[in-house]
Amino acid sequence: MTPGVRRLYMPWPVEVQVDTEGVPLAVGGVGVAGVREEWLVEDRWWTLRRLWRHYFELALLDGSNVVVFRNSKGRWYRQRG
Amino acid sequence: MRVGYLSGVRVAAIADRLGLPEREAGNLVETLRRLGIETLGDLAALPADKVADRFGPAGQRALRLGRGEDELLVCRRHGTWDELAGEIELAEGTAGDRLERALELLIDRLLASPGRKERTLLSLRLGALLGDGGNWSVEQGLGRPTADPRALRIVLTPRLEELPAPAISLRLHSTRFGPRAADQLQLAVRGDESRRHRLGAALREVRAAQGADSLLKVLPVDGASRVPERRALLTPFPVPSR
Numbered sequence: 001m002t003p004g005v006r007r008l009y010m011p012w013p014v015e016v017q018v019d020t021e022g023v024p025l026a027v028g029g030v031g032v033a034g035v036r037e038e039w040l041v042e043d044r045w046w047t048l049r050r051l052w053r054h055y056f057e058l059a060l061l062d063g064s065n066v067v068v069f070r071n072s073k074g075r076w077y078r079q080r081g
Numbered sequence: 082m083r084v085g086y087l088s089g090v091r092v093a094a095i096a097d098r099l100g101l102p103e104r105e106a107g108n109l110v111e112t113l114r115r116l117g118i119e120t121l122g123d124l125a126a127l128p129a130d131k132v133a134d135r136f137g138p139a140g141q142r143a144l145r146l147g148r149g150e151d152e153l154l155v156c157r158r159h160g161t162w163d164e165l166a167g168e169i170e171l172a173e174g175t176a177g178d179r180l181e182r183a184l185e186l187l188i189d190r191l192l193a194s195p196g197r198k199e200r201t202l203l204s205l206r207l208g209a210l211l212g213d214g215g216n217w218s219v220e221q222g223l224g225r226p227t228a229d230p231r232a233l234r235i236v237l238t239p240r241l242e243e244l245p246a247p248a249i250s251l252r253l254h255s256t257r258f259g260p261r262a263a264d265q266l267q268l269a270v271r272g273d274e275s276r277r278h279r280l281g282a283a284l285r286e287v288r289a290a291q292g293a294d295s296l297l298k299v300l301p302v303d304g305a306s307r308v309p310e311r312r313a314l315l316t317p318f319p320v321p322s323r
Contacts, residue, residue, distance in 0.1 A: 008299065009309040041307045043172070047249075051308065081309030 009081030016068055016076040024056055027068055027078070031061040041069075088122030091166075093254065095121070095146040101139055103220060107206060107256070109139055111218050115210075121147040165194050166254030172303050172311050175248070180241055181234075182302050186316050187253040188233045189300075193317030195293055201226035201259035202233070207240055209248035217245055218252075226259025230319045284320040293317065 017026040024032050037057040044051050052072040059065055068078050092113050096106045118124050124147035132140040167190045169183050184207075191197070191205075203226055208218030219240050227233070237253075288296055296318035303311050 006294075006297075006315040007310040008313045008315065011310065043308065053308075079309055081312060 009079060011069070011077035011079040014068060014076055014078040016070075022054075022070070024058055024068060027058060027060060027066055030064075033059045033061050035059075036065070088120060088125065090121045092118060092121060092124055092143075092147070093256070095143055096256070098146055099139055099142055105139070107218065107220055109136065109143065111206075111208060111216060112136075113143070115216055121149075125149075165191050165196050166252065167191055167194075168250055168252040170250045171248055172306055172308070175303065179303050180248075180251070181238055182300060183251050184237055184241060184253070185230075185234060186300050186302065186314060187251060188230050188237070189316050189319055191253060191255065192228055192230055192233075192319065193288075193293060197228075197255075197258075199228075199261045201228045201262050202255050203257035203259045204255075205233070205237065206254055206256050207237055208252040208254075209244055210250040210252070211244075211246040212249050213246050215246065217243075217248070219243060220256065228262045281320050284318070288320065296320070 014028055016024050016028075019025050023035060026032060035056055036059055039055050041053045041055065042051065050072070053069040055067060055069040057065070057067050066078060067080070068076055070076050093110050096110045097103075099106045099109065101109070113124065118127070124144060127144065129141070129144055132144045136143065167187045169187055171180070171183060175183065191202075202223060204220060204222045206218055206220050208216065211217055221236055221240060223232070223236060284296060294317075297315040298318045300314045300316045301312065302314055304313075306312050
């Protein structure tokens, strides 16, 4: 990323509980009502800075709709956009 | 070796003192930069024999300049030492409008940089790191001094078509400065321009008081990207020249 340039829609870390399949059960302590969609994003796989993300669009029990992803290191992030 | 106050100076400062044609000098500086040799301090720290092996007489000359062993560089304090530069990484397959947006972003950042000190630009070097690992760069003179982002876009955008392969990053840096924009003669000011000038003055005042990041605009870069943070950037709001 170029120094001094700010991106919009940057992801931020979030706590996610998952089941044995790795599917989210709760996000930030709020239970998941259902998985609306999931998809994989891979980019720059030919470089040392490979990007790999497993995205989930989730409906939560409080009625909100969130998008989270797990990266190649197993860390979870929430993201808008 | 007098590297003290030279050590932080960018290697581009020696480009026009190498005794080489402009293009060859630019290529040497670009190669040094790609090897991670950004400043004269970095250059001066290199073993002379390795520099000679890799770059020949031009490299030896560059090393002497970098070590302050050449009076010419020591005496010319008003060269291009404070060159402005910007680089942006590109998403996979960036081309067409998205490549032009990236260039637009680089131009806006260059013009908004406090280091420009309201000077106009006379020439720029547009470069790219290519997906196959190669480099590409081209020198672009502007014909007359300007700090107008539209004028820069008009002359630089067609050069993007010369890219020999898909780029993974785009780089733009100033190679020559002109006089301060305020020092240039104004031939005529139409009535509808006075408002623009007042607006420009107000924007400059805000930026001077609140910092370079106080005036930003959202620049759509890659609206269709699957990675949300690549879709738009906050970039310096262009202030009309005086």
